[in-house]
Amino acid sequence: MKTGNEVGQRKAAVLVAGSWGTALAMVLSDNGYQVTLWTRNESQAEEINTLHKNGKYLQDCLLPDSLSASNSMAQALEGAELVLFASTSSAMREIAKQAAPYVSSDALIVHATKGFEGDTLKRMTTVLSEELGRPEETLVVLSGPSHAEEVAKRMPTTVVVASADQARAEQAQDSFINNYFRVYTNPDLIGVEVGGAIKNIIALGAGMSDGLGFGANAKAALLTRGLAEISRLGTAMGANALTFAGLAGVGDLVVTCTSNLSRNWRAGHKLAQGIPLDEVLEQMGMVVEGVKTTKAARYLSEKYNVEMPIADQLYSVLFEGCEPNTAVNRLMGRGRTHESEQVAQDWGLHQS
Ligand SMILES: NC(=O)C1=CN([C@@H]2O[C@H](COP(=O)(O)OP(=O)(O)OC[C@H]3O[C@@H](n4cnc5c(N)ncnc54)[C@H](O)[C@@H]3O)[C@@H](O)[C@H]2O)C=CC1
Numbered sequence: 001m002k003t004g005n006e007v008g009q010r011k012a013a014v015l016v017a018g019s020w021g022t023a024l025a026m027v028l029s030d031n032g033y034q035v036t037l038w039t040r041n042e043s044q045a046e047e048i049n050t051l052h053k054n055g056k057y058l059q060d061c062l063l064p065d066s067l068s069a070s071n072s073m074a075q076a077l078e079g080a081e082l083v084l085f086a087s088t089s090s091a092m093r094e095i096a097k098q099a100a101p102y103v104s105s106d107a108l109i110v111h112a113t114k115g116f117e118g119d120t121l122k123r124m125t126t127v128l129s130e131e132l133g134r135p136e137e138t139l140v141v142l143s144g145p146s147h148a149e150e151v152a153k154r155m156p157t158t159v160v161v162a163s164a165d166q167a168r169a170e171q172a173q174d175s176f177i178n179n180y181f182r183v184y185t186n187p188d189l190i191g192v193e194v195g196g197a198i199k200n201i202i203a204l205g206a207g208m209s210d211g212l213g214f215g216a217n218a219k220a221a222l223l224t225r226g227l228a229e230i231s232r233l234g235t236a237m238g239a240n241a242l243t244f245a246g247l248a249g250v251g252d253l254v255v256t257c258t259s260n261l262s263r264n265w266r267a268g269h270k271l272a273q274g275i276p277l278d279e280v281l282e283q284m285g286m287v288v289e290g291v292k293t294t295k296a297a298r299y300l301s302e303k304y305n306v307e308m309p310i311a312d313q314l315y316s317v318l319f320e321g322c323e324p325n326t327a328v329n330r331l332m333g334r335g336r337t338h339e340s341e342q343v344a345q346d347w348g349l350h351q352s
């Protein structure tokens, strides 16, 4: 595969071998890296090493020869100058703890996870920083509109890598960019992490809206007012509002709310059919980050004193037994408001 940047046989480790880790490992392989995927599952490692497949997570996808898998953290991380964490948000601390003794002190650390830590509400870079003993400013997040299935088919995709350290963001850009995977940099780590996490709540709502038989009007409302909630929380947490006009904001919101490749959209669609949450999650067989993030958003909105009506109604549907239609009626029946004043506030603009 001809890439944007030939980097020779440098070594990278990707933890773990879910859908996203595998797709990003393929990008790194295409870019000349010798990649080891770490997985806790022995039969999955064997399938990747012998059949060059990861059937459960990326069906019909042939993995490159330069991509192998290992159950041994020490082996996966040996000599890795780039370490990519692509686990679920709930497993991030445990995996980072296991990895910490083997991560080289000068390795570039990137993560591609969209969510918060459940009990602490911490962002993923905070969790990584604590477990790896590295300043948060040295870490990089990769996010944006990017379904693993499309990346694995090498379909055109754009993402953003964010770090407080511009040199490290550019190093990550250099490692991932190629002719089907275009990578932008952004200094706003908080904005990129918050955008990627909160859009999953809105995607659950979008799937639910489609499942209830609503149309493009409702979808447009969810996207617009959902983006307002993301921006409101994000800016309160220290993000730059402009980030939400970019790939990690509106970009990721659009892709997740409009594609049935989204697990969050699919879960919302099933919930609208009256399937209970635990059954929906079992049927999905892959992570639906928006469920835990809806809980986190409830606490974060209280902590930062911001209104998140869509996230609140999703919380009622997921955890309080509220019927989806009742949640819609509540949203539509909210007090009247003036758009321009609200938009100015949500986007951190001050009207004269
Ligand atoms: N799939 C996608 O298209 C994209 C996913 N993401 C994000 O990437 C993250 C990972 O998502 P996916 O790869 O899609 O999830 P997935 O459900 O496909 O895979 C998750 C993997 O984590 C492993 N795992 C879970 N707990 C573990 C533990 N305690 N120890 C070791 N391994 C563990 C599972 O065995 C599985 O292999 C999520 O935060 C998601 O939002 C971001 C962009 C695109």
Ligand SMILES: O=C(CO)COP(=O)(O)O
Pocket (backbone or CB within 6 Å): 114, 144, 145, 146, 147, 148, 200, 203, 252, 255, 256, 261, 262, 263, 264, 265, 287, 288, 289
């Ligand atoms: O984040 C994603 C695309 O950018 C993937 O979304 P889902 O987790 O809903 O599949």
